Amino acid sequence: MSSVSRLNPPNILTLLRILAIPVVVLVLLPPAGREISFARSLAAFLLFGAATITDLFDGYIARRYQMVTSLGKLLDPLADKLLVCAAMVMLIPPGRVPAWMAVIVIAREIGVTALRGMASTEGVIIAASKLGKAKTLLLNLGMGFLILHYPVFGLPVHTVGMVFLSAGLVLTAWSGLDYFFRFVGEIFKQEPGARVP
Numbered sequence: 205m206s207s208v209s210r211l212n213p214p215n216i217l218t219l220l221r222i223l224a225i226p227v228v229v230l231v232l233l234p235p236a237g238r239e240i241s242f243a244r245s246l247a248a249f250l251l252f253g254a255a256t257i258t259d260l261f262d263g264y265i266a267r268r269y270q271m272v273t274s275l276g277k278l279l280d281p282l283a284d285k286l287l288v289c290a291a292m293v294m295l296i297p298p299g300r301v302p303a304w305m306a307v308i309v310i311a312r313e314i315g316v317t318a319l320r321g322m323a324s325t326e327g328v329i330i331a332a333s334k335l336g337k338a339k340t341l342l343l344n345l346g347m348g349f350l351i352l353h354y355p356v357f358g359l360p361v362h363t364v365g366m367v368f369l370s371a372g373l374v375l376t377a378w379s380g381l382d383y384f385f386r387f388v389g390e391i392f393k394q395e396p397g398a399r400v401p
Contacts, residue, residue, distance in 0.1 A: 210273050210275045212266075212271045212273065212276075213262075213265055213271065214261075214262040214263070214265045214266035214271050214272075214276055214280075215262070215271075215273060215275055215276050215279065217258040217261055217262035217265070218258070218262050218276060218279045218280050218283050219279070220255075220258060221255045221258045221259065221262075221283045221284075221287060222279065222282075222283045222286065222287075224251055224252075224254070224255040224287070225255075225283075225286050225287055225290050227251060228248050228251050228252055228255070228287070228290065228291060228294075228351075229290055229291075229294055231244050231247050231248040231251065232244070232245075232248050232291070232294040232295065232351070233294065234298065239298060240298055240353070242354045245351060245352055245353050245354060246352065248291075248351050249348060249351045249352040252287070252291060252347065252348055252351055253348055255287055256287070256344045256348070259280070259283070259284060262276070262280060263280065284340055285313045285317070288309070288340075288343050288344065288347055289306070289309065289310050289313060291347045291351060292305070292306040292309060292310070292347065293306060293310075295347075295350055295351065300350050300351075300353055300362065300365075301350060301369070305369065305373055308373060308376060308377065309343065309372075309373065309376050312376045312377065312379075312380040315380060315384075316380055316383050319383060319384060319387045322387070323387055323390065323391075326391060333379060333382055333383070333386075335375055335378055335379035335382050336379045336382075336383070338375055338379075339372055339375035339376050339378075339379045341372075342368050342369075342371050342372030342375060343368075343369065343372035343376070345365075345368040345372075346365050346366070346367075346368030346369030346370075346371075346372050347365070347369070348365070349361050349362070349364045349365030349368060350362060350365035350366070350369060351365075352365075353365070
């Protein structure tokens with residue numbers, strides 16, 4: 205497959221999402237000893253939201269127009285994980301996200317990525333589950349509200365964000381365990397001669 209075919213519209217959207225990550229980090233980096241201002245929070249919220257929306261479009265375009273590539277399969281889930289985890293880490297110092305929640309999410313993502321790598325070496329492909337997709341949606345919503353943080357039109361934005369994040373955290377642990385047990389089940393179902401070398 206040529207390098208030109210890899211640089212298709214879905215992959216370009218994914219790359220833009222990855223490039224947005226350091227910008228979100230910089231915007232959420234407040235002056236020493238000061239709270240992140242509403243203006244910076246709003247800017248980071250809009251950028252995070254735009255980056256999250258690209259995830260919907262790149263997947264749809266790739267499937268609709270048969271532009272699925274190995275590069276896209278690698279970068280798309282990686283971009284999602286990096287975006288959410290980077291935002292969570294940046295919101296720990298100002299106290300918007302508890303550190304223990306970030307640890308659980310990051311540990312799950314590392315664990316699932318490691319299992320996915322192990323599965324691929326055994327010739328096993330474990331499809332993304334509905335739990336994982338629901339987890340991603342809830343975490344994205346939670347992080348969006350927590351990035352915005354400040355009340356808007358009387359809506360307790362931070363509280364709403366924590367509700368979504370807490371629900372996402374439950375699905376984070378649940379989907380991680382689900383992935384692990386499906387991985388173990390698939391490995392045991394494989395006969396030695398049936399595995400891809």
